[in-house]
Amino acid sequence: MYDTIIIGAGLSGLAAGIRLAYYERPVCIVEKHTTIGGLNSFYRLRKRDHDVGLHAVTNYAKPGTKTGPLSKLLRQLRLRWEDFDLTPQCGSSVAFPGVTLQFTNEFEVFEQQVAERFPWQIDGFRRLVKQITEHDELNLANRESSAREIVRRAITDPFLVDMLFCPLMFYGSPTAHDMDFTQFVIMFKAIFLEGFARPHEGVRLIMRKVIQQYRKFGGELRLRSGVKHILSNNGKVSGVELESGEVLEARHVVSSAGSAETMRLCDVAPPEQEPYQPGAVSFFETIFSLDCMPSDLGHNETIIFYNDNSRFVYDAPVEPIDLRSGIICSPNNFQYTTPLDEGRVRITALANPDYWMNLPQDEYLAEKDAWTKRIVESSLRFMPDFRSHVIDTDAFTPRTITKFTSHFNGAVYGAPHKIRTGTTHLENLFLCGTDQGFLGIIGSMLSGITIANLHLLR
Amino acid sequence: MNTDQIRQVIMKILSRIAPDNDLSGLKDEVPFREQMELDSMDFLDIVMELRKLYRVQIPEEDYGFLSTMASTVQYLIPKLQTATA
Numbered sequence: 001m002y003d004t005i006i007i008g009a010g011l012s013g014l015a016a017g018i019r020l021a022y023y024e025r026p027v028c029i030v031e032k033h034t035t036i037g038g039l040n041s042f043y044r045l046r047k048r049d050h051d052v053g054l055h056a057v058t059n060y061a062k063p064g065t066k067t068g069p070l071s072k073l074l075r076q077l078r079l080r081w082e083d084f085d086l087t088p089q090c091g092s093s094v095a096f097p098g099v100t101l102q103f104t105n106e107f108e109v110f111e112q113q114v115a116e117r118f119p120w121q122i123d124g125f126r127r128l129v130k131q132i133t134e135h136d137e138l139n140l141a142n143r144e145s146s147a148r149e150i151v152r153r154a155i156t157d158p159f160l161v162d163m164l165f166c167p168l169m170f171y172g173s174p175t176a177h178d179m180d181f182t183q184f185v186i187m188f189k190a191i192f193l194e195g196f197a198r199p200h201e202g203v204r205l206i207m208r209k210v211i212q213q214y215r216k217f218g219g220e221l222r223l224r225s226g227v228k229h230i231l232s233n234n235g236k237v238s239g240v241e242l243e244s245g246e247v248l249e250a251r252h253v254v255s256s257a258g259s260a261e262t263m264r265l266c267d268v269a270p271p272e273q274e275p276y277q278p279g280a281v282s283f284f285e286t287i288f289s290l291d292c293m294p295s296d297l298g299h300n301e302t303i304i305f306y307n308d309n310s311r312f313v314y315d316a317p318v319e320p321i322d323l324r325s326g327i328i329c330s331p332n333n334f335q336y337t338t339p340l341d342e343g344r345v346r347i348t349a350l351a352n353p354d355y356w357m358n359l360p361q362d363e364y365l366a367e368k369d370a371w372t373k374r375i376v377e378s379s380l381r382f383m384p385d386f387r388s389h390v391i392d393t394d395a396f397t398p399r400t401i402t403k404f405t406s407h408f409n410g411a412v413y414g415a416p417h418k419i420r421t422g423t424t425h426l427e428n429l430f431l432c433g434t435d436q437g438f439l440g441i442i443g444s445m446l447s448g449i450t451i452a453n454l455h456l457l458r
Numbered sequence: 459m460n461t462d463q464i465r466q467v468i469m470k471i472l473s474r475i476a477p478d479n480d481l482s483g484l485k486d487e488v489p490f491r492e493q494m495e496l497d498s499m500d501f502l503d504i505v506m507e508l509r510k511l512y513r514v515q516i517p518e519e520d521y522g523f524l525s526t527m528a529s530t531v532q533y534l535i536p537k538l539q540t541a542t543a
Contacts, residue, residue: 023506064478066495075475076499453502458518 001249002026004456005240007227008256010038011441012433014210015448016254018077021219023457028248032226032406036211039405039412040441042204045394050287054203055303055329056196059442060088060105068194069442076449083209086197089302090333094163095382097308101163105195118160128154137185140420147184162312167191167305169314170327172439174279174413176315190440196302198334206441230265230429237429252456256433258407259415270425279411282398284321284351286372289392290343294330297384304328306382321371322350323378345386347379353398353409368395413439422451430455459538464531471507475500486527512541
């Protein structure tokens with residue numbers, strides 16, 4: 001009999017597991033896939049290592065910083081600052097028709113850019129920033145409210161509003177067009193006020209440190225162990241049945257599988273009014289290996305969030321891929337002391353989940369290739385032409401994400417409605433991860449920590 | 459355990475929870491919160507560490523006793539008198 005079974009060995013499940021194991025609770029993480037990572041995983045293809053979720057770690061803080069999400073989670077997981085080897089970005093930008101706003105990990109740079117490009121909006125921008133810094137995004141009692149409405153009260157130029165929303169939505173909005181204000185605050189702080197960094201080794205290093213810590217404290221991990229049912233009796237969970245038929249008993253179950261995905265595993269369905277709608281926003285991502293460094297071609301930016309439409313549209317597109325906007329990321333463009341072995345460019349754009357889910361296998365591969373070419377062509381409006389330097393290409397779609405993470409629709413940011421307290425219709429079944437609402441590498445770990453502290457360690 | 463030993467135990471726990479804080483000048487009568495960056499998660503950790511190390515149970519309504527070093531030590535004396543450092 002375990003104290004807690006955790007479904008999913010992604011960062012949220014592992015962080016919850018570390019907390020429980022550290023305090024000597026018998027805990028077991030069950031993971032369907034053959035390796036850990038979930039939405040922030042990694043793979044090897046044709047002798048090259050790739051990251052899946054990670055473009056950059058957000059919420060950067062300098063070594064020795066005592067406040068903020070990064071230092072909070074390091075303390076909670078008993079990790080040291082050096083463990084994640086976070087190297088700050090070189091500089092990023094939001095590129096719209098005729099206007100580019102640059103930003104770094106120093107917020108003054110971004111504020112100055114807004115003041116120069118939108119001088120008539122700067123007072124409103126500063127008022128908004130004040131409101132954001134004063135908002136306690138970790139308060140689980142926050143009510144949902146429209147971020148666009150609140151931002152429009154401070155900033156009247158819809159073009160600037162779109163430029164602010166573009167990176168925040170791309171890196172963490174489960175909802176189309178608008179965000180919950182708390183989610184907006186989380187992302188604004190994570191990207192603009194704190195900033196980007198990356199370990200030289202990528203997400204593998206973070207995963208390795210976290211799993212080592214979990215094992216050191218006595219946590220148990222079972223890979224290739226998908227859950228068939230969450231077992232319950234009179235409104236209480238008693239354990240899980242694995243796909244193999246094996247039954248594991250536990251006093252609590254924490255699921256990082258997603259809210260709708262978790263409900264599907266329950267043998268007692270939730271009351272119908274419960275809002276367990278899966279998300280529908282997903283992405284197509286391309287990864288290019290180059291025979292040179294991106295900087296050799298004059299490309300020095302860490303991340304470019306681009307949009308060349310008059311309005312920024314964030315929604316599942318009607319077309320297979322939305323070519324009007326996207327994200328260009330180069331993992332080389334961080335301030336490393338030694339360069340990475342190989343140049344890489346990753347370009348990501350919004351995708352139509354239904355289209356990619358339903359393609360027959362033979363058309364699927366051809367379509368992946370065709371849309372990879374189109375995405376590159378579209379991105380060349382915002383970066384130097386690197387096509388003659390490509391030595392290897394890979395791409396993944398919403399279908400790939402569902403295959404490896406079991407999240408419906410390949411929804412990387414989960415359900416539109418977040419369940420911040422992590423509670424469900426069963427008294428000892430809890431949710432953590434994307435559908436609890438803290439997103440990103442740092443956010444997902446904080447999610448696991450928060451749920452463990454709130455419900456399991458009291 | 460005597461008062462000094464209990465104080466040492468708390469110092470050890472604080473250095474685990476907040477390794478980046480310099481604890482050498484910690485004042486016993488001033489709330490921890492005013493001297494260190496501690497939030498509610500960290501206070502829960504003090505309680506949890508005491509339970510882990512010495513099997514001391516601290517009910518939630520008693521968390522207020524943990525605001526300063528002096529009040530924490532005072533509160534723990536009866537609970538830790540039979541424990542060995």
